Amino acid sequence: MVSPILTSPEAVDTLTYAQPQVARVTHVALDLALDFDSKRVGGTAELTVLAAPGAQEIVLDSNGLEIGQVTDGAGRALPYTMGEPDPRGGKGAPLTITLDGAETLRIAYRAPADASALQWLSPEQTKGGVHPFLFSQGQAILNRTWIPTQDSPGIRQTWEARITAPEPLDVVMSGVRQGEPESLGNGRRAFTFVMDKPVPPYLIAIAAGDIDFKAIGPRTGVWAEPATLDRAWREVNDTEEMVVAAEELYGEYRWGRYDMIVLPPAFPYGGMENPVMTFLTPTFIAGDRSNNGLVAHELAHSWSGNLVTNAVWGDSWLNEGVTTYFENRIVEAVYGKQRAEQEAALMFANIKETLAEVGEDAPGTALSTDGGYQLGSAIAYDKGAFLLRTVESVVGRERFDDWLRQWFDNHAFQPATSELFYEDMMANLVQGEAEAQALMLREWIFEPGLPANVAKPDPAAFATVDAAVTAYGATGAIPGAYAQWSSAERQRFLDNIPKQRSADQLATLDRALGLSGTGNNEELFLWLELALANRYQPAVPQVEAFLAEVGRAKFVRPLFKVLWDQGDWGQPIAQRIYADTRGGYHAVTRAGVDAIVGEPAQ
Template identity: 55%
Template sequence: MTRLALLLASAIALSGCQTLPSGTSSAPATSPVLATADAADPHSFARPLEARVTHVDLDLRFDFAARAVAGTATLDIDRRPTAREIILDSDGYQVSAVTDAATGAPLAFAFGAAQNAIGRPLTIQLAPGTRKIRIAYTARDAAALQWLTPEQTAGKRQPFLFSQGQAILNRSWIPTQDSPGIRQTWAARITVPMGLTAVMSGLKSDEIIVSTGGTQTFDFRMDKPVAPYLIAIAIGDLKFQSLGARTGVWAEPATLPAAARELEDTEKMVETAERLFGPYRWGRYDMIVLPPSFPFGGMENPTLTFLTPTFIAGDKSLVSLIAHELAHSWSGNLATNATWADFWLNEGTTTYATSRVVEAIYGKRVADQQIALGIDSLNGELKNLPTADTRLAIDLRGRSPDDGLTDIAYEKGAAFLRMIESNVGRDRFDPFLRKWFDEHAFQPVTSAQFLAAVRRDLVRGDAALEQLLQLDRWVYEPGLPANAVPADAQAFAEVDAAVAAHAGGTLPTAAWARWTTDERLRFLNRLPRKQGRARLDALDRAFGLDGVGNMEVKFAWLSLAVANRYDPAVPSLEAFLAAQGRRKFVRPLYLALNKDQSWGRPIAQRTYPRARSLYHPLVSGELDKLFGR
């Protein structure tokens, strides 16, 4: 059997389930085993149909001085009777011993050769009766973990650590099979220096063990099988504030009041999402606002969404980010892409779901405007990406899975679902989507499965509807099909008129004051990229763009400034790049600066070394290549 045929995927497939033979320990009922070529994960060394991890139990100590994690990982294994080894993923951690957890007998192990972008395999020999193994290991400077000094935090008193596991970074600090198709339950005992609080993407025990050696220990558990990239941790000077019966927010004390005010609609969002998509199955929905070096807007870690502080605008104008991360509790966490080639099943479905939550709470006009902004981003991506990368089901073999982190997955995926909804109606599409989540709860899924479900539950043999939807064209071919639903032409009618008027020298000064963030973004992003110095001076004077506190608006302004070599914005640009590490912001600005060899590159070259320590390894790893580090 080839490696491509050895794969765990999901519950329902066109070819039927292939389960482990009788006489073995059984896989969890929620994660049946399936072998299909489209679910083969080229970014994992695991062979889950021979031996697979079903549960991870961590006992770890975090050493901030050494920037190291040390301890044990105890893995429950499901295996064929003939299996003589299990293969895990690794990328940097060092193993000192592996034993049979039941008998204590040592097990032979060896690391294989490293492969580009995915690390190297860790092969462990299994005794005939081995069902649980214990790995003693250390991870130093793991790519998933960012260690911050007190000076890099809001409070300036204590160090901070957080993880970012998506897509395949958790293999740098957790020995397991790091594939989204191999779902695992987990537990963790985490020991940290006194004065620091640990939180994780699982339910936290009320008991804290305080030692005489200046440490304290926290216990966590996740009793639902999750993709390994969703195991997440943060450690720092953290306080908690309740937002509702099952929602709350963690943050540094200096950040907590503003974060709680911005997030006060969260409980309402959970209730709205449940009405749309079915019951919330994770117990609590808490959030943590991290230091500004966090590389994404948010990360949907179960029970504890990780958030950038850049969403705090003071007026809730950026809280659609929360709706997005919450929606992942159904699309992404509940039903998860089996491989990163089908990343759109996570992000496209979530982007669609976000607009539904926003519409229900804030109104159709707000949702339509955000959809229009998304279509603008998609059109830009379609122009800039290689044609092959504009497919929803993207070929990532031999490449980093992060190459699929584009607006194709988010916005083309959402446009695909909007197209289906517009043709079958919400009265049919909403029950379909809810059924999709119910049938695939806690399971990995593929594009082929989604298309099969659409054909089974919506098309139902209707040849005319099949032709109208162009399902395969959307998923497997590049570009945007002609049946995409256009943006509402009236969503930004006033703003677009102001853009046209600006060409004649008229500024929408009065309108700007009452415009929403989305309207301001539309205006700035729709302006021609070539602007004269006088025009930019006038924009800045009229709207105070150089000093604006809304980070999305600031980014739009700085992008325009860089495109025009606008010197007065350079101090603001350098401060922006050195104050936060959100990939969405810093990466395109550095790329734009780097393309301008005479004006922009010198700015980038003096700014990047000063700012680099703030950036997560996921971001600095990309930018290091840009600057030849």
């Protein structure tokens, strides 16, 4: 299968050097060795090329790759040049290869030791403490630091890989493993993977370490370090049920297996939707499945994002907003309408908070932006989801579900743009001019702010909690039912109580609600954020321990930010902690904290 390339002006990806209309990559075959001593990946990448008649060259993306040689399928050397790197950083440099009629390119190369997509963990950074660990994070344009290809979401590619690693480490990838690992007799083993469906290249992912597998259902299971596996398995044990619910909503799951790997806590995101092998942070494990909306979200990406993908990153809401809506529908099917409505209400609060902070007319609050990201996840994720909730409320759930299913079916394994999404809605969903006006689709997608027709969440979803917030603010009354509340209710309470608290008030709150001892990291984060904003010294050791273990950017960046905002009190604490923790963070997390704290002196 060769996916199409979109050629409309809004589908041009400014973050790639590739010229896919001239020559494009359709398949990548990797043969790589993992070297944990030097923290390097190296070997060969064999690319299958589809070129227009008369095309003389192909342009790939590279960021720090060390190219040894380029040959064609017959072993004939091909000239190549590495261009000047983009002075703004991130985009890397163009790797231009003379084709001379070649349809296959074989590139011998090594990735740099500081490849931004790869994080090499020492044994001390793992739960087991004996073996090293490696994982990748390719989104958005980081895979060009370890794979020479056209690194654009609109240029989908099939791929295969042979990876060698030292025993006894296991390797998993975002492709289907072929058979058992092959012993090479030199203390190393070879693992083979295939992804026979075209995917955007940011979804090529790898992890290697001391990991074991435990099945959940006939097509689902979880990998994790042995010390984490049982807890992880119990937490994600609803996954097979989620897959069934997702299929009932929007059609067949098309990737075969749905496995997950719970990575060490240095992983910078909550989850990453790599096909057939979702990557997850251990920070979602709460012991009660209260944070399993994360699993539902990554599963939903198997349709929105992986099956139909934004062609350019300025349309990332097509991945994230559609997925967040889908996630909420899975949560409703598996855990009930009340939980789904509460989680939707938290999303809506995120939108309002972001708009209050940046302004209703800030350009980055439009869903579709020119070549950049939206202003925070509340736009791409939550505003995107509320567009779909609003459409559903206007046209009815049955009609809306029929339309969304056909969107996935008719654009499967293809890139998409906001304009294409809008046109499809107008052609296949909207009935009549009055309904078109009621939906306000162009305003939702292409203009900033939150349209007036937004379908607001049910105010009753948090009525009890909101009353408790009011009572606490007025009299300091602490809700006695807090322990029986859902996690969403506890998060709502912690996020809405008065922000200015004395040390005595914070101590009382912690003692009554057990905040510093919670096993739910979403709730712990809200407590630590509140405590630091009030310069609550007893929380500092816990913050220090938390930031030393957890690399999830969602938690790490805001905690450093609130410390930094405390001036003479917080900045020395932030500098001291970051000097110790920066080396253990993924490049994604480091970049965010560097912008707040600055890079510590060596």
